[in-house]
Amino acid sequence: MKNFTLLCSTMALTAGAAMAEGELNIYNWSDYIAEDTIANFEAATGISVNYDVFDSNEVLEAKMLTGASGYDVVVPSVEFMARQAQAGVFAEIDKDALTNYGNLDTGIMEILAVNDPDNTYGVPYMMFTTGLGYNVGAVSERIDADKIGSWDMLFDPETAAKLADCGIAVLDSPSEIMAPALNYLGLDPNSEDKGDLAKATELLLAARPHIRYFHSSQYINDLANGDICVAVGYSGDILQARDRAAEAGQGVEVAYAIPKEGGQVGFDMLAIPDDAPNAENALKFINYILEPKIVAAVTNYVYYANPNTAATEFVVEEVRTDPGIYPPAEVQAKLFSLRPHSARYDRMLTRAWTTIKTGQ
Amino acid sequence: MSAVSKLPGGRFLGRFLEKIGFGGRSLVIAVPVFWLLLFFLIPFLVVAKISLSEAAIARPPYLPLWEWEDGFLNITLNFGNYLFLLDDPLYMSAYIESVKIAAISTFITLLIGYPMAYLIARSSPDNRNILLMLVILPFWTSFLLRVYAWIGFLKGNGIINNLLLKTGIIDEPLIMLQTDFAVYVGIVYTYLPFMILPLFANLVKLDGSYLEASADLGARPITTFFTVTLPLSISGIIAGCMLVFIPAVGEFVIPALLGGPDTLMIGGVLWNEFFSNRDWPIASAVAIVMLVVLVIPIMLLRKAQAAEAEAH
Numbered sequence: 001m002k003n004f005t006l007l008c009s010t011m012a013l014t015a016g017a018a019m020a021e022g023e024l025n026i027y028n029w030s031d032y033i034a035e036d037t038i039a040n041f042e043a044a045t046g047i048s049v050n051y052d053v054f055d056s057n058e059v060l061e062a063k064m065l066t067g068a069s070g071y072d073v074v075v076p077s078v079e080f081m082a083r084q085a086q087a088g089v090f091a092e093i094d095k096d097a098l099t100n101y102g103n104l105d106t107g108i109m110e111i112l113a114v115n116d117p118d119n120t121y122g123v124p125y126m127m128f129t130t131g132l133g134y135n136v137g138a139v140s141e142r143i144d145a146d147k148i149g150s151w152d153m154l155f156d157p158e159t160a161a162k163l164a165d166c167g168i169a170v171l172d173s174p175s176e177i178m179a180p181a182l183n184y185l186g187l188d189p190n191s192e193d194k195g196d197l198a199k200a201t202e203l204l205l206a207a208r209p210h211i212r213y214f215h216s217s218q219y220i221n222d223l224a225n226g227d228i229c230v231a232v233g234y235s236g237d238i239l240q241a242r243d244r245a246a247e248a249g250q251g252v253e254v255a256y257a258i259p260k261e262g263g264q265v266g267f268d269m270l271a272i273p274d275d276a277p278n279a280e281n282a283l284k285f286i287n288y289i290l291e292p293k294i295v296a297a298v299t300n301y302v303y304y305a306n307p308n309t310a311a312t313e314f315v316v317e318e319v320r321t322d323p324g325i326y327p328p329a330e331v332q333a334k335l336f337s338l339r340p341h342s343a344r345y346d347r348m349l350t351r352a353w354t355t356i357k358t359g360q
Numbered sequence: 361m362s363a364v365s366k367l368p369g370g371r372f373l374g375r376f377l378e379k380i381g382f383g384g385r386s387l388v389i390a391v392p393v394f395w396l397l398l399f400f401l402i403p404f405l406v407v408a409k410i411s412l413s414e415a416a417i418a419r420p421p422y423l424p425l426w427e428w429e430d431g432f433l434n435i436t437l438n439f440g441n442y443l444f445l446l447d448d449p450l451y452m453s454a455y456i457e458s459v460k461i462a463a464i465s466t467f468i469t470l471l472i473g474y475p476m477a478y479l480i481a482r483s484s485p486d487n488r489n490i491l492l493m494l495v496i497l498p499f500w501t502s503f504l505l506r507v508y509a510w511i512g513f514l515k516g517n518g519i520i521n522n523l524l525l526k527t528g529i530i531d532e533p534l535i536m537l538q539t540d541f542a543v544y545v546g547i548v549y550t551y552l553p554f555m556i557l558p559l560f561a562n563l564v565k566l567d568g569s570y571l572e573a574s575a576d577l578g579a580r581p582i583t584t585f586f587t588v589t590l591p592l593s594i595s596g597i598i599a600g601c602m603l604v605f606i607p608a609v610g611e612f613v614i615p616a617l618l619g620g621p622d623t624l625m626i627g628g629v630l631w632n633e634f635f636s637n638r639d640w641p642i643a644s645a646v647a648i649v650m651l652v653v654l655v656i657p658i659m660l661l662r663k664a665q666a667a668e669a670e671a672h
Contacts, residue, residue, distance in 0.1 A: 058635035065421045065638065087419050167516070174636065213538045214621045227516050343415060343638070350636040351450070354629075357621040360450050 021046035024281040027063070027071040029268065030055050030217055031240060032126070034301035041288050047281050055217040056173065064089045068275055072282040078267045079175075081122050082115040083340045090121040091274040097283045098123070100290035103310040111337065112267060122269030123286050126236070126304035129327065129335065130176050130264040133219070133238030136253040138166045138229035149257035151184045153230055157206045164210035167228030172214035174353035177204070177232065179264055179338055189264070189336045192345040201352045208356055220244070226252040235324055239303035256324040262334030267307070299325075404651070411644035412437045415637075422640050441645035451629065451646065455653060458626040461540070461615075462608035465547040466555075469604050470597065472548065473555035477596075478589075480556070481563035492560070495553050507546055507617050514542050514618070542618035543625075547608050554603040562596025563589075595668045602661045606654055626650055 026038075030053040038049050052071075054060050057080040063069045064076075064084050076084060084090065095101050101123075108127070109119055116122050132153055139148055142162045152159045153168075160168060171177060179189035181200035188196070212228060219231035224244035231238060235256055242254040270289065272282045289295055295306045296314030303319060305326050312320065319325055327335065341349065354360060413422040414436075427434045445451045480491045498506060513519050514536040521533040536542055566589065574584040612627030619625070626646065633643035 056635070058638075061638065062635055065419050067419050083417060087417050087421065089419050211621070225517065343417070347637050347639065350632055351448070353636070354450060354624075354632060358624040359622055360453055360624055 021048075022278055022281055023048050023050065024073070024278050024285055025050045025052075025071045026285070027052050027054060027060065027069070027074045029053060029075055031220070031237065032075070032268075032302055032304075034298045037294065037298055040294070041285060044288070045281075045284060047284065049285075064273060069273060070277065071273055072276040072278045073285055074271055074273060075125055075268050076122075076271060077338075078112055078115045078122065078124075078269050079338045079340045081269050081271055085116065085121045089273055091272045091276065091279060092120050093123055093272065093286075094283060098287045098290060100287050100292075103290055103292060103308045105307045105309045108267070108307040112269075115339065116269070122271045123290070124307040125268045125270045125289065126298070126302070126306055128266050128268070128304050129235045129258050129324075130171065130180070130232065130266065131235060131238070131256060131258045131324070133223050133231040133233055133241060133254060133256050135166065135223065135226060135229040136255050137251070138226070139163065142166065142229075149260055151180060151259045151261045154207055154211075154232055155181065155184050155203055157210070160207050160210035163230050164212075166230075167212045167222070168210055168230040168232075169219040169222060169228045170211050170214050170232045171234075172216050174349045175338060175341065176264060176266075178349060178352070179336070180259070180262075183262055183336060190339045192342060194348065197345075197348060197352055201356060204356045208359075214357055223254050224248060224252065226250065236302050236304035239322075239324060258324060258327055258331050258335070260334075262336060265332075265335040265337050267337070407644045407647055410640050411441055411648050412439065413641045414438045414440075415639045415641050420640065421638050438641065441641045442649070444642060445645055445649060450624075451649075454624050454626045454629045455650070457624050458609045458611075458650075459653070461543060461547070461625060462605050462611070465544055465551070465608050466601050466605040468544065468548050469551055469555045470601060473552055473559060473600065474597075476552075477556045477559035477563055480560050481566070488564075495556050499553070503550065504613065506550070507614060510542070510546055510549065510618060511537060514545070537618065538620040540619065540623055542620075543615050543623055546614040546618045547604075547611060550614065551604040551608060554607075555600040558599040558603060559593065559596045562593045562599075566592055595664055598661055598664045602658070606658070609654060610650060 024047050026049060028051070032053070033051075038051055041047070042049055057077050060074055060076055061080055061084060063071070064074065065087060067089070081090070104124065108124060112122070112124060113119055132149060132151075134148065134153070139153075143153070143159050147153060147156070147159050153163060154160055154170070178197070178200050181203050182191055182196055183189040185196075185199055185203060187199070191197075216233075217237070219228060219233050220237050220241045221244070222228045223231050223233075223238065223241040225248070226245075231241075235258070238254065238256040242256065245252040245254045270286050272279055272286075276282055289298075290308065292308055292311040293314050295308045296311040298304075299306045299311070300316050300319055303322075303325050306315075323331060409425060410422055413425055415421060416423050423436070425435060425437065427436075476495075480488055480495070483491060511518070515521070516533045516535065516537070518537070520536070521530075524530045525533065536545075570588050570592070571584055574588050575581075579587065610627055611625065612631065615623045615625045615628060616631075630643050630646050630650075633639050633646055637643075
């Protein structure tokens, strides 16, 4: 069901008898928490949690801008959070109530402050990169080894053509695909220039005939089942597909690569809507997530890196040393992050995206 | 006698209500009127209002239509949203494509649904109930799950492909999922009961003596069908087609799950305006225009129904 959360998550906030410690309504990305995190939190605090999921920033944003969502903790990506904060939908984070706030990586907090001045509205939850997931067997029999792990797999029509028959899937997220396209062309990934956008659109239109579909979560299962062989997607999602493929034992081997030309690094933030009915419990939850062992358990499960320096020692070694999760310094140097776009540019971008998808 | 006064102890209340002009009759009518007001007219007016506004970074993300300032009421109506829809050919082609997909699906649904409805109407009352039950049965499972089930049938290593590969009919798996073909399959499958039920209700009323008379006059069964049965069931056909066509035009879930990236339907365009562009006013304008596009077939339906009512 998580594959189509935008319909299913129409507010499951009908909880019955609340416990003495009250309730907490969380709205998080699909497949983005350890299996037992919520149960452990409930056991530790006595708070009863309603947990809903979504699979796109846009869906969350629509709920926030409508207001009265009923949620106490939501998890927007930082560039989306910045714009929503402008609309006044979030409450300021009471840092004094967060005893574990000091565990956060100060370097990352500075990067986040570019979008969220003084880290007023958000506490980072997880970091992700957007890159290439692929079926090792299917891809290596079709293209040269030096093309594997390069954006050529999508943006070079000749290479993409060879992969088209086994299936290429791309995130249905204009900004997260246009940015690497701009970067691939040697342009600023955050450019709002019309000419730059036209060039990137051109690049994607050339690749378009070889793309099977655009979707932001379906590729996890499809990659694991061998229904597709390349997915441009989120790091942790692809690594989860890798595990599912290994568990299924059908001979599908999935790998994740941060493209050598560079990729996007993103941050998902814990934020509290200003009309949250249980704001105090929301702070308790955020503080719980900031506990090193708790957030390390999440990372161990979802394969996304966390920005908690105290947690690193509790992250299991195979996760900590996986370059797809904790990229080495030379890869980090090539990563870029996104800025919020102006409404005018967003319209141009969406329009270009429709052209890319439908040819109209 | 009003309906209310028949309730135990309601005699007094009934007389009182009748006295002040709320007889049983108007009470009975009041319920659907209230329903339409609450769930159709008011939401429609809200959408119409937003469609005349201007997008903004705010909550809600559009500017208010009117402002009270120093005793002046400032009303700002922005018709630019509608003009914008004309500016960009995308919207027109999405409407045309949606109507095309809905019309073709409706036609296929009719071709499949008519014989089924006919068979059910002509079977013995015992069998009829069982067959009707079978038509309604899929509703007991969530619509979303049934569409997901089709993914399992249609996908590359899905049931249909595996079957065809094993039997040697094809060598390469057919690409059926994420195509317009899958959208047609999804819509026809989902809306088939909405075609069958009104057709059945119509065909079951068909007087068998007409068919006998036609046969006595020397018509072959096929002639009888086209000259007697089909014309008599035309109102059932219209009702069934409307019930399929109207929701199919605005369909979002089926093209989103089964369709390809180049399946351009108005539901998807609306999603983009609302979610990707955060432009609620344009999204509302798209919805209003779609409503206008759909009002024409609805009016045709009403006309046909009125004509039928007169004939009886």
